Amino acid sequence: MSKEGEESALRELLRFLKSSAYRFVTTTPETHARLLRRDPHTARDLRDIFGWSRAFDDALLPTALFTVLRDADFMEETAGGWKSRVRVASVDEDLFVHSSFPATGSEAVFFGPDSYRFVRLLKAELAGGAFARRGLRGRRRGRRDHPGAHGPN
Numbered sequence: 059m060s061k062e063g064e065e066s067a068l069r070e071l072l073r074f075l076k077s078s079a080y081r082f083v084t085t086t087p088e089t090h091a092r093l094l095r096r097d098p099h100t101a102r103d104l105r106d107i108f109g110w111s112r113a114f115d116d117a118l119l120p121t122a123l124f125t126v127l128r129d130a131d132f133m134e135e136t137a138g139g140w141k142s143r144v145r146v147a148s149v150d151e152d153l154f155v156h157s158s159f160p161a162t163g164s165e166a167v168f169f170g171p172d173s174y175r176f177v178r179l180l181k182a183e184l185a186g187g188a189f190a191r192r193g194l195r196g197r198r199r200g201r202r203d204h205p206g207a208h209g210p211n
Contacts, residue, residue, distance in 0.1 A: 059130050067130035072146070072153050074123055075104065081148045082109030084170045090159050100139055108146040111159035113138035145169070149177050 059067075082105050085093075094110065101107045101114035113136055116124050124140075127133050132143045147154050147169045156169040179187075 064130045064132075067126045067132060068144070068155055070123060070126055071108075071132075071144075072155070074120070075108065075146055075153055078104060080104050080108070080146065080153065082146060083174070084109070084145070084147045084156075086171055087160060087168070094159075107142055108144070111141065111145060113141050116140050147173070149174065 084090075090110070094112070099112070101110070101112040101118060103118070106112040107114045107118065116139075119127075124133065127142070128140075134141045134143055141158065143158050144155050145158050147156060154169055154173075157163070157166040161168040
């Protein structure tokens, strides 16, 4: 499938998940693996499919959406059912597509706790935090209040 077809399939998925009020906050890979070992059931809902990366029966998704995702190679048939090759994480009202669990491979993208910390930092700074007040000027020459600083006090 073409890049445009893949992007179209992901846009359709995101529209569907937004209309379903989907929310999922990703955990660390260790926490994710521990939860799947402790509770290995197949998917019961959208969070199980696109958050926890659980195997599922295709009847859990609208047929048209499943077909588009399968044709774009975002679905993989396994012994336990279908598995999504992508996960979707939420930050406030926004949804972000990233690699399914476990995120392996040279092009895998992991969205996790550090991503949420970074978003909080960006929001705080855009709202007038220390970095925003300083602007793009950077550090003043000669400051030694952080590791790796150069120059006299």
